[in-house]
Amino acid sequence: MRIDTKGRFSFTGGTHPPESKTLTSESKIQSFPAVKQVAIMLSQHTGAVCRPLTRKGNTVQAGQKIGDSDAFVSAPVHSPITGKVKEITLQSHPVLGRSPAVVIDALPHYPPKRPDFKLKDDFDxxxxxxxxxxxxxxxxxxxxxxxxxxxxxxxxxxxxxxxxxxxxxxxxxxxxxxxxxxxxxxxxxxxxxxxxxxxxxxxxxxxxxxxxxxxxxxxxxxxxxxxxxxxxxxxxxxxxxxxxxxxxxxxxxxxxxxxxxxxxxxxxxxxxxxxxxxxxxxxxxxxxxxDSPLTHRVVTVTGEGIANPGNFYVPIGTSVAELIEFCGGLTEEVVKVIIGGPMMGIAIADLTTPVAKTTGAVTVLTKKQIGAAKFAGRQTPCIRCGRCLEVCPEHLNPTKIAHAVKNNLLEVAENYYINACMECSCCSYVCPANIELTGYIKTGKTLLAGQKESSPG
Ligand code: SF4
Ligand code: SF4
Structure with missing residues (x-):
């Protein structure tokens, strides 16, 4: 029977950035080789940060729980390798800036885990x-x-x-x-x-x-x-x-x-x-x-700035630098390394940032992909074309929110539902004036969250 693969349903708004998936879409999932070190962040999820369950000098086994929390909204973290805890220290985190992490040096000859899950015949x-x-x-x-x-x-x-x-x-x-x-x-x-x-x-x-x-x-x-x-x-x-x-x-x-x-x-x-x-x-x-804990995940390492892009089954905690090195390194024109993709991802400056449970991709872009004007940060005044409103999937008014944030009118931004923004970057992507609307909105959300945290009661 022929299967109809045509999509007939969608939502209002949105846009069509170049898909750029052919770089890796035919790349089968490859097992990543044994790593020398991992840094397991104790905050890899929405909710309470884990407390470490191990200490410097301890030997941990692959799959061992090394951090947990009693909070309802939390999830434990495990070591993907057998190794020795080198230190528990602050590590670069794409969202939080810094997060406590358990750094583990691999013991020699530990075998890398392979993505060879086989469903039991009698699974029910x-x-x-x-x-x-x-x-x-x-x-x-x-x-x-x-x-x-x-x-x-x-x-x-x-x-x-x-x-x-x-x-x-x-x-x-x-x-x-x-x-x-x-x-x-x-x-x-x-x-x-x-x-x-x-x-x-x-x-x-x-x-x-x-x-x-x-x-x-x-x-x-x-x-x-x-x-x-x-x-x-x-x-x-x-x-x-x-x-x-x-x-x-x-x-x-x-x-x-x-x-x-x-x-x-x-x-x-x-x-x-x-x-x-x-x-x-x-x-x-x-x-x-x-009974297998979440210690590995598939990561797409891609972008025109990567010599050999592909999909890899990677131990969580592997550094972005090690991923890039395994993929043949960077090409000459690299200007941006992003955790995630170009629309919702977060650019990082520190390549020691480890892979987290949520890291689906590392995207490395060159000046050509970013666009010369965006790269130079050239903005021009808003021409009131309304494109940002048309594409917003949350039906917000990005230009008014950004204007309010720019003028430090956070209450006004809140009245325009700044917190309903999903940070998809559609508005910034279509803006002919190159205004970094999503950047202003993200800043506004962070400032508002800070205000709420510091306000008494
Ligand atoms: S980033 Fe926010 S404001 Fe801009 S289009 Fe997406 S949801 Fe709307
Ligand atoms: S897309 Fe850019 S230029 Fe057009 S209305 Fe929005 S902010 Fe203004």
């Missing part, structure tokens, strides 16, 4: 209770691997106040350049489906939709073919969605597939929906079936 999600699944997910330290890093146990576990009805699996990967989720969908298809079934069982959702952008017909076909041959896949439906950035945003995907709006400032469970990324469900399967 019904042999696990919801509680067992949630527990395994928590113990494995699983967080949203699509970028947000929200602890997955909190997302999937039953909550009588917010009963869950629909599970949406995010296979859009709309950010330019990145192909790690695409390769996972092609190469780990059965593992994803096992993870979906486990997440469905844990959350109690009756319906499951797998949203994939229609620029990935092979992934749509692979997922459909695997679902057609496995038992108990009724109620799991693959939905091709239109290729448009940011189609992979939670709210945008829910709108496209379910035609529902998540309330402004709200979260998907408020309308009975749970959204999980394909990489996240893949590790759920590993954690529940093999």
């Amino acid at each position: 999600e019904n042999s696990y209770s919801a509680e067992q699944i949630c527990d395994a997910v928590r113990q494995a330290g699983i967080v949203g691997m699509g970028g947000a890093g929200f602890p997955t146990r909190v997302k999937i576990e039953p909550n009588p106040r917010l009963p869950k009805e629909t599970l949406v699996i995010n296979g859009c990967e709309c950010e330019p350049y990145i192909t790690c989720d695409y390769r996972i969908m092609l190469e780990w298809t059965n593992q994803i489906i096992a993870g979906i079934k486990l997440a469905r069982r844990a959350s109690g959702c009756s319906k499951v939709f797998v949203g994939i952008e229609d620029n990935k017909p092979q992934a749509i076909e692979a997922m459909n073919a695997a679902l057609n041959t496995c038992a108990d896949s009724d109620g799991i439906k693959v939905v091709p969605v239109k290729t448009k950035y940011p189609q992979g945003g939670e709210r945008q995907l829910i709108k496209a597939i379910l035609k529902k709006d998540v309330p402004a400032g709200g979260i998907p469970p408020m309308i009975g929906v749970v959204v999980l990324n394909v990489a996240t469900v893949a590790v759920i399967a590993e954690a529940v079936i093999y």
Whole structure:
């Protein structure tokens, strides 16, 4: 039977930056060689920072828990290698600037973990209770691997106040350049489906939709073919969605597939929906079936500034410098190294920054990709063309918010719903005046958060 891969659903707003995925889309997931050192950040998720469970000089085993927190919204961290704790120190963090991290020197000859998960023939999600699944997910330290890093146990576990009805699996990967989720969908298809079934069982959702952008017909076909041959896949439906950035945003995907709006400032469970990324469900399967903690992930190392781009199964905690070196180093014209992609990613200056659970890509751009005018930071006055309003997927007025922030009128920015901005960069991308609208908005959000933290009561 021919599978229709054309996407018919989407959201209003958004834009179409060059996809630039061909650099790595045919690059199979390769195992990264044994590393000499890792730095495991104690803050890799939304929620409480972990406290270290080891100290300088201790020997730790691959898979050993080395940090945890008693807070409800938190996730433990584990060592991906067998080695000796060199120190616990502050390490460069793409979002926080600095984070405490456990630095581990590998003991010689420890074997690198390989991405060779094999689904047990007798796998049956019904042999696990919801509680067992949630527990395994928590113990494995699983967080949203699509970028947000929200602890997955909190997302999937039953909550009588917010009963869950629909599970949406995010296979859009709309950010330019990145192909790690695409390769996972092609190469780990059965593992994803096992993870979906486990997440469905844990959350109690009756319906499951797998949203994939229609620029990935092979992934749509692979997922459909695997679902057609496995038992108990009724109620799991693959939905091709239109290729448009940011189609992979939670709210945008829910709108496209379910035609529902998540309330402004709200979260998907408020309308009975749970959204999980394909990489996240893949590790759920590993954690529940093999009791395996989240110690490795697939990272796309890409961009015209990288000599040999590709997709790699990497120990969490590996430095960006080591990834780049393994990929043949930088080309001459490099001007920007980004954790993530060019739209929502964060540029870093310190290449010792370690890979985190949420690091799907390292993108290295040259002056040519960034554009000469943007590179020079040349801005001109706003010409009131309205393009930024047209593309904003959250229906905000980016120019007014940016203007308020620029003039230190944070209350005004708040009244324009600055906190509803998902920082997708669509507005900055289309602005003919080169105004860094998203940059102003991010600054405004940080200043507002700081004001709230320091205000009494
Ligand atoms: S205002 Fe925020 S959500 Fe809207 S386009 Fe700009 S970055 Fe995206
Ligand atoms: S896109 Fe740029 S120039 Fe056009 S209205 Fe928005 S800020 Fe002004």
